[in-house]
């Protein structure tokens with residue numbers, strides 16, 4: 001970091017620690033990253049993607065500790081809130097159901113959406129996955145095309161070119177700073193480029209993420225030759241991103257982006 005201390009008295013050359021009174025500049029990439037930058041950005045992308053899906057229409061973040069495969073992925077088609085797991089005891093008849101949070105607590109939204117039996121949701125996921133397997137060839141063609149599109153749109157050179165420029169600018173900055181010359185313009189340019197690089201990295205990570213999700217689906221469809229006969233929790237975790245409950249159907253969105261109504 002440059003400008004860690006600054007001179008308070010030019011006669012005595014007394015310097016004190018700079019607590020933000022004059023601008024400070026960090027020099028980046030002077031040592032190896034603890035986490036490779038690429039992995040860091042991929043994790044960031046995944047976090048953003050997940051949090052997007054999990055913020056309900058009322059803007060509240062629903063973060064239940066439940067690890068159930070359906071928690072955080074079932075949404076209400078009417079009010080947009082998340083569905084929550086409930087143990088129901090209806091005149092002695094026990095069942096596990098999922099209900100919209102707006103019907104369980106005050107979310108500020110009036111909702112009439114239906115209550116669904118957990119077993120029914122499980123069967124709907126089987127139906128949805130089987131629909132994909134049943135139309136395997138068509139989906140594989142689409143997946144392949146989508147993967148190719150992602151690849152063709154990915155330009156790996158943007159980031160490395162920015163890095164090259166940044167390295168040069170940092171050298172200039174250090175040289176100017178060491179010879180006590182003004183380096184404000186260069187520092188500004190460095191900040192601008194860092195922002196640009198951050199954007200480019202996020203974009204790159206986003207593309208890498210969607211490519212991986214497409215390939216995962218492709219892999220599954222290639223492996224799976226027969227229809228599923230029963231509910232498979234692992235497959236739900238692996239393939240399904242979101243389930244939206246409507247009066248007359250469930251819409252199941254796969255991680256690859258494909259949607260199926262059941």
Ligand SMILES: [Zn+2]
Pocket residue numbers: 076077078079080081100101102103111112113
């Ligand atoms: Zn609702």
